[in-house]
Amino acid sequence: MTDLSRRRLLTGTGLAMGAGAAAGAGLVQLGKPESASAAASGGSIPFHGLHQAGIATPVQERLHFASFDLGTRSPAEAAGLMKAWTAAAVRMTAAEEIGRGATGRALAPPDDTGETLEMHASRLTLTVGFGPSFFTRLNLPAPDRLRELPPFRGDRLDPARSGGDVCVQACADDPQVAVHAVRNLARIAAGKASLRWSQIGFGRTASTTPEEKTPRNLMGFKDGTNNIAMDDRSKLNRHVWVGEEGPGWMEGGSYLVTRRIRMHLDIWDRTPLKQQEDVIGRYKRTGAPYGGTREFDPVRIHALPPASHVRLAHPDSNGGSRILRRGYSYTDGTDGQGRLDAGLFFIAYQRDPEEGFVKLQRSLSARDSLNAFIQHVGSGIWACPGGVRPGSFWGEALFS
Ligand SMILES: C=CC1=C(C)c2cc3[nH]c(cc4nc(cc5[nH]c(cc1n2)c(C)c5CCC(=O)O)C(CCC(=O)O)=C4C)c(C)c3C=C
Numbered sequence: 380m381t382d383l384s385r386r387r388l389l390t391g392t393g394l395a396m397g398a399g400a401a402a403g404a405g406l407v408q409l410g411k412p413e414s415a416s417a418a419a420s421g422g423s424i425p426f427h428g429l430h431q432a433g434i435a436t437p438v439q440e441r442l443h444f445a446s447f448d449l450g451t452r453s454p455a456e457a458a459g460l461m462k463a464w465t466a467a468a469v470r471m472t473a474a475e476e477i478g479r480g481a482t483g484r485a486l487a488p489p490d491d492t493g494e495t496l497e498m499h500a501s502r503l504t505l506t507v508g509f510g511p512s513f514f515t516r517l518n519l520p521a522p523d524r525l526r527e528l529p530p531f532r533g534d535r536l537d538p539a540r541s542g543g544d545v546c547v548q549a550c551a552d553d554p555q556v557a558v559h560a561v562r563n564l565a566r567i568a569a570g571k572a573s574l575r576w577s578q579i580g581f582g583r584t585a586s587t588t589p590e591e592k593t594p595r596n597l598m599g600f601k602d603g604t605n606n607i608a609m610d611d612r613s614k615l616n617r618h619v620w621v622g623e624e625g626p627g628w629m630e631g632g633s634y635l636v637t638r639r640i641r642m643h644l645d646i647w648d649r650t651p652l653k654q655q656e657d658v659i660g661r662y663k664r665t666g667a668p669y670g671g672t673r674e675f676d677p678v679r680i681h682a683l684p685p686a687s688h689v690r691l692a693h694p695d696s697n698g699g700s701r702i703l704r705r706g707y708s709y710t711d712g713t714d715g716q717g718r719l720d721a722g723l724f725f726i727a728y729q730r731d732p733e734e735g736f737v738k739l740q741r742s743l744s745a746r747d748s749l750n751a752f753i754q755h756v757g758s759g760i761w762a763c764p765g766g767v768r769p770g771s772f773w774g775e776a777l778f779s
């Protein structure tokens with residue numbers, strides 16, 4: 380049995396289940412794993428479906444997020460790149476080698492860099508989005524709702540860690556799988572697009588499935604308790620998926636906001652527990668909201684300190700506004716002054732950025748007591764098109 384077909388068996392590619400249906404339900408396909416550990420290390424998440432995978436599908440353990448700048452002004456060339464990326468993504472998310480594989484032809488550079496040979500799909504998802512500059516560069520009409528984010532109080536944004544024409548969010552349970560995906564997409568893009576910045580993340584700070592244990596962020600608090608669950612179709616349709624408001628190629632898609640938020644952990648770690656809990660509005664050990672005893676007890680905003688993070692971010696304080704959070708912790712070494720450069724790579728999906736992130740961040744940036752411990756240092760906004768049908772490619776309807 381060849382390596383390729385063995386991996387196909389491991390990942391269950393070709394199962395009878397319709398890919399679209401599986402993607403819609405956020406299911407993981409596991410074929411016939413050779414061992415229990417193979418099953419535990421993650422199968423594949425269908426690439427094709429109504430929505431792009433990586434938004435409402437279960438959150439994996441690792442992130443490699445990448446922002447690219449186009450080197451072309453030609454929509455046809457950009458479409459060609461999306462076609463080539465999609466072909467590679469279909470294979471990588473099924474744990475198959477790209478093109479002729481990692482050892483295809485002796486006299487040519489391999490089509491796949493090879494570091495994931497013999498590895499599982501690790502629930503790899505690849506999600507693509509287009510930034511405002513993408514439309515300017517290609518002279519294409521941008522969606523009305525895709526506007527550059529306004530400046531917020533306290534922002535200290537580094538242009539080298541912000542913006543970009545196209546983004547790729549690679550999530551997987553194995554960091555090597557996520558990095559391999561971004562590396563190979565960057566390689567395929569040579570001459571058409573180049574990496575502007577990228578971000579490695581670990582320790583997801585959100586769950587999109589209530590059965591999962593809520594993870595903790597680097598401040599030690601459970602993060603993601605009151606998130607939109609992936610099976611809550613009515614909230615997803617109302618707050619996350621773009622509907623008939625269009626443009627057509629965005630239907631079933633979503634707007635993505637990313638923020639690199641540095642945490643002043645040295646200060647946080649010297650802050651008394653009671654003050655930490657007052658800042659968040661929940662108890663550190665249990666995750667219960669003030670006024671409750673268990674993590675999933677309802678938040679009654681008036682039981683929380685007026686400037687606490689959860690009170691200010693809660694839908695009851697924001698006219699019902701909700702976002703789907705999918706962030707990851709990060710550390711990028713030290714800052715030269717003996718402090719960790721660490722924090723939260725915040726990721727939020729929403730149907731309307733003005734009603735979602737912008738509304739919340741206007742309020743948080745003005746009043747949140749968490750602001751004494753954090754700083755927003757990177758930013759991006761992206762239009763993520765609807766899902767890809769078999770035979771189509773990322774954003775095809777936008778180019779046609
Ligand atoms: C603009 C949106 C938000 C930013 C930016 C943000 C940053 C941020 N959050 C935490 C830690 C926690 N956030 C929690 C809840 C929470 N946060 C937001 C939005 C932003 N957070 C929302 C909408 C919510 C849910 C509010 C609710 O409906 O109750 C929590 C509590 C647990 C939870 O529900 O997830 C924590 C903890 C940090 C550390 C941070 C920046 C570094």
Ligand SMILES: [Fe+2]
Nearest residue numbers: 602688689692
């Ligand atoms: Fe938050």
